[in-house]
Amino acid sequence: MANTVPIHDFSNVTELNEEQKRQLSELERAQGVASDAGYRIVAPQPTAKLLSGYTIPLVGLGTWKSAKGEVGAAVATALRAGYRHIDCARIYQNEHEVGEALAAVLAEGVVKREEVFITSKLWNTDHDPARVEAACRKSMEDLRVSYLDLYLMHWPVTGTPGPEVQPPLADTWAAMEQLVDKGLVRTIGVSNFSAKKLEALMARARIQPAVNQVEAHPYWRNEELRSWCAARGVHLTAYSPLGSPDSAAVIGRAADVPSPLKDETVAAVAAELGKSPAQVLIRWAVQRGTSVLPKSVNPQRIAANLEVLVGGWQLAPEQVARLDALPVQRRMVDGSFWVDARGPYRSTAELWDE
Ligand code: A2P
Numbered sequence: 433m434a435n436t437v438p439i440h441d442f443s444n445v446t447e448l449n450e451e452q453k454r455q456l457s458e459l460e461r462a463q464g465v466a467s468d469a470g471y472r473i474v475a476p477q478p479t480a481k482l483l484s485g486y487t488i489p490l491v492g493l494g495t496w497k498s499a500k501g502e503v504g505a506a507v508a509t510a511l512r513a514g515y516r517h518i519d520c521a522r523i524y525q526n527e528h529e530v531g532e533a534l535a536a537v538l539a540e541g542v543v544k545r546e547e548v549f550i551t552s553k554l555w556n557t558d559h560d561p562a563r564v565e566a567a568c569r570k571s572m573e574d575l576r577v578s579y580l581d582l583y584l585m586h587w588p589v590t591g592t593p594g595p596e597v598q599p600p601l602a603d604t605w606a607a608m609e610q611l612v613d614k615g616l617v618r619t620i621g622v623s624n625f626s627a628k629k630l631e632a633l634m635a636r637a638r639i640q641p642a643v644n645q646v647e648a649h650p651y652w653r654n655e656e657l658r659s660w661c662a663a664r665g666v667h668l669t670a671y672s673p674l675g676s677p678d679s680a681a682v683i684g685r686a687a688d689v690p691s692p693l694k695d696e697t698v699a700a701v702a703a704e705l706g707k708s709p710a711q712v713l714i715r716w717a718v719q720r721g722t723s724v725l726p727k728s729v730n731p732q733r734i735a736a737n738l739e740v741l742v743g744g745w746q747l748a749p750e751q752v753a754r755l756d757a758l759p760v761q762r763r764m765v766d767g768s769f770w771v772d773a774r775g776p777y778r779s780t781a782e783l784w785d786e
Contacts, residue, residue, distance in 0.1 A: 470512070471512050471514075471542045471543075472512065472513050472514045472735075473514060474513075474514030474515075474738060474741055474742060475514075477489045477490065477491070477514075477516060477741055478490045478491075478718060478741065480667050480721065480723060482619050482642040482643065482667055483619075483640050483641075483642040483665050483666070483667075484612075484618060484619040484620075484639075484642045486581065486618050486619050488517065488549055488581075488582070488619075488643070488667065488669075488723050489515075489516045489517040489549055489723070490517075490717075490718050490721075490722070490723045490724060491515065491517065491714065491718065491723070491724055491726070491737070491738055491740065491741060492515065492517030492518060492519045492549065492551070492669075492723060492724070492725045493506065493507065493510040493515050493517070493518050493519065493725070493726070493727070493728070493734065494519050494671065494672075494725035494726055494727030494728075495507070495518065495519060495520050495521075495524055495526060495530060495727065496521065496524050496671075496679075496727060497524075497678055497679060497682060497727065498524070498526060498727060498729050499526070499729070500525070500526050500529055501529075502729040503526040503529050503530055503533075503729065504529040504530065504532050504533035505533070505729070505731075506533075506728065506729040506731075506734060507530050507533040507534060507537075508533040508536060508537050509731045509734050509735070510734050510738075511533075511534070511537045511543050511548065512537065512542075513734055513735045513738055514738055514741075515734075515738055516543075516547055516548050516549060517548070517549040517551075517723070518530065518534070518548065518549070518550055518551070519551045519645075519669075519671075519725045520550065520551060520552045520553075520571070520575060521551075521552055521553035521555070521571075521584075521586060522552060522553065522554070522555045522558075522567060522570065522571050522574075523553070523555045523586065527552065527571055527574035527575050528574040530574075530575055531573075531574050531575040531576035531577070532576075534548070534550075534575065534576060534577070535576045545577070548581075549581040549582070550575060550577055550580055550581050550582075551580070551581060551582040551583070551584065551645075552568070552571040552572075552575065552580050552582075552583055552584075553583070553584045553585070553586040553623060554567055554568065554583065554584065554585050554586055554604070554608065555567065555586055556586065556587055556589045556590050556591050557590070557591060559585075559590045559599055559601075559603075559604040560599055560604075561599065561603050561604060561606065561607035562607075564604060564607035564608060564610075564611070565607065565610070565611060565614075565616070568580070568583055568611050568616055568617065569616070571583075572616065579615065579616060579617065579618060580616065580617045580618070581617075581618050581619060582617070582618070582619045582620070582621060582642075582643060583608060583611060583616075583617040583619075583620050583621075584620070584621045584622055584623045584643065584645055585601070585604060585605065585608065585621075585622045585623065585625075586623050586624070587623065587624045587767075587770065588601055588622070588624065588625055588626075588629050588783075589770045589777070589783075590604075593772050593774035593775060593776075594774060594775055594776065595775045595776060596775075596776055597776045598776075601629070601632075601633055602632075602633060602636040602637075605620075605633055605636065605637055605641075606638070608620045609637070609638050609639045612639055619642045619643065620639060620641060620642065621641045621642050621643030621644060621645065621666075621667075622641050622643070622644050622645075623644065623645040623646065623671075624645070624646060624767065625641075625644050625646070626657070626783075626784050626785035626786075627656070627657055627660040627661075627785070628785040629785065630644060630661070630666065634664070640665075640666075641666060642665075642666065642667060643666065643667045643668075643669055644657070644661050644666055644667075644668055644669070645668075645669040645670075645671055645725075646668065646669075646670070646671065647670070647671055647672045647676075647763055647764060647765050648668065648670035648671070648672075648673065648717065648722060649670065649672060649673050649674065649675050649692050649713055649716075649717070650692050650695070650698065650713065650716060650755045650756070650758050651675055651690065651691075651692040651695070651758065651760045651761065651762060651764075652761060652762060652763050652764065653756065653761065654668075654670075655756075658720070658722065662721070667722075667723065668721075668722045668723075669722060669723040669724070669725065670717045670722045670723065670724045670725065671725050671765075672764055672765060673713055673714055673717050673724045673725065673726050674692065674693050674710055674713055674714075674726055674727075675691045675692040675693055675713075675764055676764040676765060677691055677693060678727075679764065679765065683765060683769060684769075685764060685766075689762070689764065690760050692709075692713055692758075692760075693709050693710060693713070694709075695709070695758065695760075697754050697755065697758060698712050698713065698755065701747065701751045701754065701755065704751070705745060705747070705751075707740075707745070708736060710726065710733070710736070710737060711736065711737070711739060711740050712747065712755075714726055714737055714740045715740040715745075715746065715747055716747060716752065716755050718740060718741075719746060719747055719752060766780055767780050767783045767784065768780050770783055771783065
């Protein structure tokens with residue numbers, strides 16, 4: 433169903449007029465999302481307090497690989513289903529449509545901008561300090577927001593071959609600090625950083641990175657990094673919490689890599705609780721105190737994934753222990769696409785400092 437419905441250009445308006453609302457509901461109807469769907473309020477939601485003083489809702493909607501023509505409906509569905517955290521990035525090439533949906537839902541008046549936590553990320557090719565603000569403003573314009581709740585350095589990678597990362601990560605970080613000074617961004621952080629890279633950045637930082645967004649799920653628990661970050665007050669956000677089943681083709685991972693969604697122990701725990709394997713994986717992340725970004729463009733799955741916060745259920749310590757003992761440990765997003773014989777990362781071991 434991707435790209436079968438034209439996306440209208442709403443980029444010059446801050447609030448949708450009647451005709452634009454009609455177009456958006458047509459788009460949603462075509463995608464099976466009722467535009468007059470009621471709102472579900474899921475409150476209070478678990479949050480984590482960040483070093484910046486702001487709070488981050490623990491469950492957010494992921495938008496990586498959500499196609500144009502689908503992502504807007506997914507975001508609108510999520511906000512109406514009770515999500516208050518949307519994770520975006522410039523490189524996902526869909527922020528404009530996310531912004532359309534966000535504006536449409538905010539215009540309905542039930543959800544307020546300040547209740548929604550919006551993240552975007554600085555792409556590798558925009559690390560030059562002279563480019564950082566423009567990149568951030570482009571994401572803000574596409575997302576139609578006057579501030580971002582969180583802006584992350586997407587990778588410790590710039591694409592410039594050579595022995596050192598060029599421009600240096602600390603220079604890019606200094607430009608990101610200025611985004612906070614200017615009120616464009618409330619909190620800044622990083623993504624895909626090892627403890628070693630984060631420590632080096634923290635030593636140079638005026639404003640400490642408050643978040644490290646990395647892959648985490650029971651097949652890649654990333655526990656050492658999580659506890660290292662926790663000891664320093666850095667919040668960990670878990671991406672690909674379901675094991676990223678739809679990224680194999682995108683990043684060239686073998687299709688037969690085992691999936692936590694199909695794991696026998698996860699299935700057994702799900703059966704014990706009367707929940708789905710995805711809900712067990714998301715709940716596991718929440719109970720670890722991480723925020724977690726399940727991606728979906730399917731209305732039923734979007735709603736079901738937030739159900740982990742409803743009904744007062746939880747994984748028993750014994751069930752958590754079984755998930756914490758799963759022997760398969762491997763990244764689904766291994767960063768091998770950044771390996772370059774000319775440096776700075778000549779192996780994934782150098783990228784992840786392992
Ligand atoms: P879809 O978008 O069609 O729902 P991750 O969050 O680890 O990146 O995983 C995203 C993948 O998992 C997508 O392929 C998504 O498909 C699928 N997915 C999302 N929610 C569920 C769910 N509740 N059960 C099974 N698969 C899901």
